[in-house]
Amino acid sequence: MQLDTLFRPSPVKEFTPLPRALLGPGTHELVGPEAKALGFKRSLVVTSGLRGTDIVQRIIDQGKYHGVDFVVYDKVESNPKDYNCMDAAEAFRENKCDSFVSIGGGSSHDATKGARLSLAHDGRSINEFEGYHKAENPDNPPHIAVNTTAGTGSETTSLFVITDTTTDPDNPHKYAAFDRSARVTLAIDDPVLFYECPIDFTAQCGIDVLTHASEAYVSRLDFTPALGQALQAVDIAAQYLRTATWDGRNLAAREAMMYGEYIAAQAFNSGGLGLAHSISHAVSAYYDLHHGINNAVLLPRVWAFNLPVAYRRFADIARAMGVDTTGMTTVRAADAAVEELVRLVRDLGMPEKLTDVKQDTYSKNRLGQGPTEFYQRSREIVGDEADVDRITRHTLGDSCVPTNPKEATYDTVRPLVEHCMNGDLDDLLL
Known part of the structure; x- marks a missing residue:
């Protein structure tokens, strides 16, 4: 299905089913009995390794107690690569x-979603599934997803995002794919596992929650079933992200962000995303930066970009973030949403422009790392004319662009990308 067909204005809108989920403190201890009940005999554990924690070993040990055997593949990278999917398969x-x-x-x-699709199609490259509903065989291995971050919401969506390393090294490609058969069998969200997240990583993941929620709320799909969840997730992130970041053992804040990431992902799963995600995919393709770092920089600018076509929705977002809009016009209230977001980004200690991000300055920063020639050459974000141009062109080809509320063209998006690279956040404030 082509994107222009999928997102053409129509009274028919698709609600995508969600997987079964167990949420709350202690739920990770149910992996063993749930796996047994699902008939698992020998499971491949797919993980980044979660170095410095014993989370993986704890889950394996209690799973073995229930008679499930495990093999571990722990080479998954941030911004998972196509070869991570294929190696796991x-x-x-x-x-x-x-x-x-x-x-x-x-x-x-x-990465696991990608491995499952490949296995269901005789080992075909995961890159063949870029786009919407490309799977021809819906029968793939069952999958329990145990979440350790309050961020992407991948455990409850049909979306997966992969970096294609087979392209020209000077033109790397990261894409979002969507397929009903990619949904997990069971999602496990336990806020106790979030305790191990570093301070800055907690903030990065939490900004992703706010990005999901706000982009779904202002999406041109205007999908009514998504709006309530999206706005509530904005409220949760505004209330609890600072505490979860700076007081990581605060269970109330960790649990709130768990629910926030879960419902924000459900909102965008059917309600769509926008330019913040499209630009972030482009930046990660070239620089392998963590998605949450990107969003912290991009989101205030993207909100400001979209204000002219969605003032009422941004006024709602301002109120959800705790802004007292009494006596304000709708336009002024919308502007206040951007101001409140800038305050949040600064309170979390996030970078304010992309060229501020250097090697080894953030927990999940892979700038200048990675096994491919391109990533090893990309040791700093350049931010010059050529850099802005290539990021803009990658952005415009991304699958999240069609649902952005404001029309995106090269001429309108390029200045936005340039400001994300080099601009001052104070430019957005009245």
Whole structure:
């Protein structure tokens, strides 16, 4: 299905079913009995390794107690690469596994979704599934996704985001794909597992929650069933993200952000995303930056970009973020949403423009790392004319562009990208 067909204005809108989920403190201890009940015998654990924690080993140990055997593939990278999916699929075949358990955030879950699709199609490259509903065989291995971050919401969506490393090194490609058969079998969200998240990583993931929620709320799809969840997730992030970041053992804040990330993802799963995600995918393609770092920089600018066509929705967002809009015009209230977002970004200690991000300054920053020639050459964000141009062109080809509320063209998006690279956040304030 072509994007212009999928998003053409129509009275018919699709609600995408969601997987079963268990949410709350202690739910990670149910992985073993749930896997047994699903008939798992030998599962491939797909993870980044979660170095410095014992989360993976704890889950494996209690799973073994219930009679499930495990093999571990722990090479998943941030911004999962196509070869992560294919290597996981190969490990699944070699070890005669019958199921998957992914442990981590969106990277682990997305790589697993990709491996499952490949396995269901005789080992075809995951890059062949870019786009919407490309799977021809819906029968793929069952999958339990255990979340350790309050961020992507991949455990409850049909979306997965993969970096294609087979393209020209000077023109890398990251894409979002959507397929009903990519949904997990069971999602497990336990806020106790979030305790191990570093301070800055907690903030990065939480900004992703706010990005999901706000983009779904102002999406041109205007999908009524998504709006309530989206606005509530904005409210949750505004109330609890600072506490979850700076007081990471605060269970109330961690649990609130767990619910926030879950419902924000459900909102965008059917309600759509927008330019913040499209630009972030482009930046990660070239620089391998963490999605949450990107969103912290991009989101205030994208909100300001979209204000002229969605003032009423942004006024709602301002109120959800706790702004007292009494006596304000709708336009002024919408402007106040941007101001409140800038305050939040600064309170979380996030970078204010992309060229501020340097090597080794953030927990999940892979700038100048990675196994491919391109990533090893990309040791700093350049932010010059050529850099702005290539990021803009990648952005415009992204699958999240059609649902952005304001029409995106090269001439309108290029200045936005340039400001994300080099601009001052104070420019957005009245």
